[in-house]
Amino acid sequence: MDNINQKFKQKKIQKNFFPTKYKKGIRLHEPTYNLDEINEVIKTLLSTRLTFGPKTKKFEAAFSKIIKSRYSMYVNSGSSANLLALSVLTNPYFKNRLKPGDEVIVPALSWSTSVWPIIQCNLKPVFVDINRETMNIDVSKIEKAITKRTKCILVIHTYGNAAEIDKLLKLKKKYGLFLIEDTCESLGTKFKKKYCGTFGDIGTYSFYFSHHLTTVEGGMMVTQNKEISNIAKMLRAHGWIRDLENKEKKKLEKKYSNIDKKFLFTNIGYNIRGSEIGATIGLIQLKKLKKIISIRQKIGKFWKKYFKNNNIFSIQKETVNSEHSWFGIPIYLKRQNPELVKKLRKLLDKNNIETRPIICGNITVQPAMKKLKYKISGTLENSDYIMKNSFAIGCHQNITKDNLLYATKIIEKVHK
Numbered sequence: 001m002d003n004i005n006q007k008f009k010q011k012k013i014q015k016n017f018f019p020t021k022y023k024k025g026i027r028l029h030e031p032t033y034n035l036d037e038i039n040e041v042i043k044t045l046l047s048t049r050l051t052f053g054p055k056t057k058k059f060e061a062a063f064s065k066i067i068k069s070r071y072s073m074y075v076n077s078g079s080s081a082n083l084l085a086l087s088v089l090t091n092p093y094f095k096n097r098l099k100p101g102d103e104v105i106v107p108a109l110s111w112s113t114s115v116w117p118i119i120q121c122n123l124k125p126v127f128v129d130i131n132r133e134t135m136n137i138d139v140s141k142i143e144k145a146i147t148k149r150t151k152c153i154l155v156i157h158t159y160g161n162a163a164e165i166d167k168l169l170k171l172k173k174k175y176g177l178f179l180i181e182d183t184c185e186s187l188g189t190k191f192k193k194k195y196c197g198t199f200g201d202i203g204t205y206s207f208y209f210s211h212h213l214t215t216v217e218g219g220m221m222v223t224q225n226k227e228i229s230n231i232a233k234m235l236r237a238h239g240w241i242r243d244l245e246n247k248e249k250k251k252l253e254k255k256y257s258n259i260d261k262k263f264l265f266t267n268i269g270y271n272i273r274g275s276e277i278g279a280t281i282g283l284i285q286l287k288k289l290k291k292i293i294s295i296r297q298k299i300g301k302f303w304k305k306y307f308k309n310n311n312i313f314s315i316q317k318e319t320v321n322s323e324h325s326w327f328g329i330p331i332y333l334k335r336q337n338p339e340l341v342k343k344l345r346k347l348l349d350k351n352n353i354e355t356r357p358i359i360c361g362n363i364t365v366q367p368a369m370k371k372l373k374y375k376i377s378g379t380l381e382n383s384d385y386i387m388k389n390s391f392a393i394g395c396h397q398n399i400t401k402d403n404l405l406y407a408t409k410i411i412e413k414v415h416k
């Protein structure tokens with residue numbers, strides 16, 4: 001290990017492990033970890049406690065403290081956090097559970113595994129269009145989509161931009177709906193100074209390699225509700241009671257004293273736990289989070305200023321009363337011209353400025369939807385528009401001013 005440390009200091013390992021810093025160009029993402037994480041992971045491996053142990057508990061507690069959630073459950077991906085959220089709300093032991101065929105309102109500009117768990121839990125997604133500028137669900141169109149079967153809104157804070165949470169909370173109250181906040185792209189995003197993911201019944205986060213904070217793969221489900229948290233802890237790991245808080249656990253152990261308490265299954269479940277290795281990385285990453293978000297915000301500011309008076313392009317508009325935590329830089333055309341987007345993306349990619357579409361685009365046109373049961377409320381013209389007339393470039397801690405200026409030169413080649 002000392003040898004590794006030595007070499008790392010000499011930049012040899014840095015060069016081998018992190019060869020990605022472009023002098024010119026911008027990658028979509030670059031590693032956020034370094035020797036701090038590597039050393040701690042080695043210690044965890046040597047401890048031989050590799051799953052659901054002290055590191056996970058510490059990571060969950062530290063996460064809860066930062067974002068101010070009462071309960072946080074570390075899982076193996078953001079997709080699993082979404083699956084867990086919907087599985088809890090439809091679980092037979094959940095008092096106010098959703099029934100098969102109940103409707104969940106969701107933005108059409110979605111990620112696949114924001115939508116698939118709705119279907120996997122026998123619920124029906126109802127797609128509502130987005131606001132083209134904020135790229136978030138158009139809240140003014142939600143009420144029209146509400147029927148007697150509507151029981152939940154699953155909102156996505158797109159690319160680090162907060163959805164209009166105050167309006168969503170009003171609808172939640174008026175119609176007695178559950179609210180799930182898919183915050184997988186938006187760790188650190190705030191609405192009225194409070195972290196997104198903590199307003200609704202459940203919030204989900206992703207710690208995939210390219211996100212603000214990584215545990216390689218990983219995610220978190222948070223809630224302020226004890227019943228939701230208790231059921232989630234069982235569903236996360238086999239349906240057994242081991243991970244419940246002591247009081248709950250003792251109650252069940254007593255009730256079923258004829259069964260070995262270590263192998264007492266009181267619910268159905270998955271195994272979607274995160275590992276101690278991931279939690280070890282997450283704990284170190286949490287210390288860097290503030291800095292990482294602040295660099296991303298500076299980059300966001302640069303592009304905001306750059307595109308301010310541009311006649312052709314615009315970047316995602318920050319929601320009023322919110323603080324953006326840029327996941328990437330989503331750029332869209334003011335007037336539709338898909339060919340221009342194709343041309344620019346080709347040129348950028350060729351010049352080492354990597355590009356990608358915004359989430360999955362309008363998810364309803366993805367082939368996987370063909371055999372699924374869903375509803376569309378109104379038109380999805382803005383989701384379609386963004387799918388065809390936009391793209392994103394990277395926003396991460398390694399981007400320098402030179403990288404940014406270089407990117408502007410490439411962009412100018414197309415629209416001058």
Ligand SMILES: Cc1ncc(COP(=O)(O)O)c(C=O)c1O
Binds near residue numbers: 077078205207208
């Ligand atoms: C909005 C949204 N939800 C869920 C996920 C799934 O997260 P994961 O990749 O950790 O499974 C993603 C992935 O980026 C996402 O963008």
